[in-house]
Amino acid sequence: MDDIAITGIGIISSMGIGKDAFWSGCREARTGIKRITAFDADSFDSNVAGWIDDFDPRQFMPRRTYRRMSRISRMAVAASVEALEDSSIIIDDDNRDRIAVILGTSYGSSAHVEDFFVSLLREGPRGAQPFLFPETVPNAPASQISIFHGIRGPNSTFCQNEISAESAILYARNILSQGIVDTVIVGGADELSQMQYSSYNALGVLNKVRAKEGERISPEMGGGLILGEGAGILVMERLNTAAKRGATIYGLLKSATITGGVTSPSRYEPGGNAMKRAINHAMEEAEISTDSIDHISVSANFSAALDETEYRILSEIFAKGKDNLQVSPLKYLMGTFGGAGTTRTAAVLLSLHKQVPLPTVALDMLNRKGSQPCKWSTPSAGTTGTALMTSSTFGGGSSTLIFTQHQKDNQ
Amino acid sequence: MKRRVVITGLGTINAVGNSTEDFREGIFAGRCGIKEVTLFDTSAFSCHLAGEVTGATLEPELDPELTKQISRCDILGLIAAREAIADSGLERSHYESDRIGVVLGGGAGGMNSWEKYRRARWAGEERPDPALLLPYATCTLTDLIAGRYGFTGFRSTICTACSSSTTSIGYGFDLIQSQTQDVVIVGGSESLSELTFAGFHALRLMDPGHCRPFDKNRRGLSLGEGAAILVLEDFDHAQARGATIYAEVLGYATNCDAKHMTAPDLKGMSNVMTEALKRSSVDKNQVDYVNAHGTATPVNDKTETAAIRDAFGEQLAKKLVVTSTKSMIGHCLGAAGGLESVATILTLREQTVHPTIHLEEDDPDCDLDYVPNQARKEDITIALKNSFAFGGNNTSIVFKRSE
Numbered sequence: 001m002d003d004i005a006i007t008g009i010g011i012i013s014s015m016g017i018g019k020d021a022f023w024s025g026c027r028e029a030r031t032g033i034k035r036i037t038a039f040d041a042d043s044f045d046s047n048v049a050g051w052i053d054d055f056d057p058r059q060f061m062p063r064r065t066y067r068r069m070s071r072i073s074r075m076a077v078a079a080s081v082e083a084l085e086d087s088s089i090i091i092d093d094d095n096r097d098r099i100a101v102i103l104g105t106s107y108g109s110s111a112h113v114e115d116f117f118v119s120l121l122r123e124g125p126r127g128a129q130p131f132l133f134p135e136t137v138p139n140a141p142a143s144q145i146s147i148f149h150g151i152r153g154p155n156s157t158f159c160q161n162e163i164s165a166e167s168a169i170l171y172a173r174n175i176l177s178q179g180i181v182d183t184v185i186v187g188g189a190d191e192l193s194q195m196q197y198s199s200y201n202a203l204g205v206l207n208k209v210r211a212k213e214g215e216r217i218s219p220e221m222g223g224g225l226i227l228g229e230g231a232g233i234l235v236m237e238r239l240n241t242a243a244k245r246g247a248t249i250y251g252l253l254k255s256a257t258i259t260g261g262v263t264s265p266s267r268y269e270p271g272g273n274a275m276k277r278a279i280n281h282a283m284e285e286a287e288i289s290t291d292s293i294d295h296i297s298v299s300a301n302f303s304a305a306l307d308e309t310e311y312r313i314l315s316e317i318f319a320k321g322k323d324n325l326q327v328s329p330l331k332y333l334m335g336t337f338g339g340a341g342t343t344r345t346a347a348v349l350l351s352l353h354k355q356v357p358l359p360t361v362a363l364d365m366l367n368r369k370g371s372q373p374c375k376w377s378t379p380s381a382g383t384t385g386t387a388l389m390t391s392s393t394f395g396g397g398s399s400t401l402i403f404t405q406h407q408k409d410n411q
Numbered sequence: 412m413k414r415r416v417v418i419t420g421l422g423t424i425n426a427v428g429n430s431t432e433d434f435r436e437g438i439f440a441g442r443c444g445i446k447e448v449t450l451f452d453t454s455a456f457s458c459h460l461a462g463e464v465t466g467a468t469l470e471p472e473l474d475p476e477l478t479k480q481i482s483r484c485d486i487l488g489l490i491a492a493r494e495a496i497a498d499s500g501l502e503r504s505h506y507e508s509d510r511i512g513v514v515l516g517g518g519a520g521g522m523n524s525w526e527k528y529r530r531a532r533w534a535g536e537e538r539p540d541p542a543l544l545l546p547y548a549t550c551t552l553t554d555l556i557a558g559r560y561g562f563t564g565f566r567s568t569i570c571t572a573c574s575s576s577t578t579s580i581g582y583g584f585d586l587i588q589s590q591t592q593d594v595v596i597v598g599g600s601e602s603l604s605e606l607t608f609a610g611f612h613a614l615r616l617m618d619p620g621h622c623r624p625f626d627k628n629r630r631g632l633s634l635g636e637g638a639a640i641l642v643l644e645d646f647d648h649a650q651a652r653g654a655t656i657y658a659e660v661l662g663y664a665t666n667c668d669a670k671h672m673t674a675p676d677l678k679g680m681s682n683v684m685t686e687a688l689k690r691s692s693v694d695k696n697q698v699d700y701v702n703a704h705g706t707a708t709p710v711n712d713k714t715e716t717a718a719i720r721d722a723f724g725e726q727l728a729k730k731l732v733v734t735s736t737k738s739m740i741g742h743c744l745g746a747a748g749g750l751e752s753v754a755t756i757l758t759l760r761e762q763t764v765h766p767t768i769h770l771e772e773d774d775p776d777c778d779l780d781y782v783p784n785q786a787r788k789e790d791i792t793i794a795l796k797n798s799f800a801f802g803g804n805n806t807s808i809v810f811k812r813s814e
Binding site: 106156396 | 455456457477480481509512513517518522525526529530533538541544545546547548549550551553554555557558561562563564565566567568569570571572578582585586589605606609610611612613614615664665666667668669670671672673679682690800801802803804
């Protein structure tokens, strides 16, 4: 497989709007988890989420453009504006058919589903609001990105619960490697809505933690999910294309795998076999061993089942690697959502590019229970050459991505 | 040398037939499956018809606990998967489990179950059964099929509305060609839901009667439901194990109109057909049959016809045979491309083109050979299947008759 270069980053996240604010959020291990005021969450088991309270679409596009867009489409388009600008790619008639847009999302706009269905319940078929319906499909955000920028190449959307964005990255690599396109706008996005929040609440999977306005809280380790939202968009190209045009290269995607675990659709695979196979397979493909991995980004999300399994599998695989293994569970700061994979990727890439480490926790923190605050360490310096990102979802899928620093003399 | 990718198993359920054999017999007989909806109350709508599946059940073979946690869409998909996997003759001894992946396309997934929950809440029920919320995600079926048969390879779910399951066949093709997998279970499932019914109704895209693709008096689509699951396999492996080879996948393409969320675009459609043929190394004059997207909305059929003319040129377009499977089963959204691909593969196999039914009056804007109302024997070697979706997400795929 060709090496894939990442040459643009756009981030709308609860840890910061824009890649620079997001990066400073990462450096400070600044939590985006806060009391929800976007809707009334007081009757639920929990009233916190990694939700975004300072996103203003006007900073990215005119009002007439976003007026009828769902929240997820607004965030996705906004992040794509930043990512494309960052990549210095100008879209014109010569390249618009050679650029793809590939996104991952758990649910698309659940708020539009709710609003449209309620308009039907309240008003009957003749009162159902037609303009709400097109944005109920999960492929709406990707289509809006294509429409906004005039991108006519392949366009696809992947929904695979918590590895949706990773699924998009795998497909992006597939079409880049085949030479079908030269550039892929690849990303993940999800919106937090009352519909989704109340559903997770009814299923009893939320972390039972409550906060007062402005209060910084510590979710219970292993106590259940904290939901999040946001959009992370990356620009990907084959390394030779990116190098030829003199692009800034944040890092290289060396390998990417997805494996399937066997479990029921609402559970994580208990044994972690798929996770283990994905990690081993990705290291094989990248031809690297455990001792050359400097950084591990994990998908731990406060659920007992996933966090424990990641602890166990990583302890096993890296037993002979480094002592006191440190990992970055970014979802501890921004909550979990299906499209989180590209935002986590962005954190890894910014760290590789700046050669400034991400904050970490000791691996055994993932195995803790109770409400003791998660202890972060933020090393001020240190080099990172290779980073591994593991992601697993309920339903059984697992993904591993391996990134390396780009060194110009390697070109 | 690139690997060749073939289809070795078919499973379908839809308004015309609850198995591939029923479906085969039904489409060649030109049978209409579109009828009064019984799944929910349509009395306040101006349309009461859809391609509803009747008599679909997986009981008692499914664990009753699991049955409570899955949606109608999942049940339809599991029925089609059971047929396809049995049909393929795949056995555990043929492949390591991680060489078999599952890549499906889908639409509204478990929306139908969520609606029941939401309706109960609206009616004032404090705690409706939360299990109705579990199958909401469209990837539920992908995980269920993989879990049921122990396939531990690649897994993905494509959600591009009406082109999803066609793209899933394309992605499965990529994964086998690149040697990532040896077998990929592809296709998709969709069940009728009030939300989609009301949505197409609100956008005035539905015919109050049954849909009439390419007819002068067509007024819109009829919705449908069903599932199609196909077993894609590496040709050498399939041949070595003596599998029945239904057809070969030659290539596919996807693109985006980048114009409008719901209106189709001639150029986007034309380009995706041209690109799919190019990637399949097929000349336009080699194509014998086009299984159209053919929704029966006034604008789709006119635009698709013009796009076929644009892609193939006036002369070749006139020689093509073009039909709409939707005339019999309705528009099955996330499952549409999979079901229509099965119809296309049956066409290649039987050397018979299924008709476009309810086509009574010629439309000057739709002037190709749509095989009205009566199946016809034809020599068909190469077929092109179109799927176009909301958001301008277009996919075309090319199939070849098995030698």
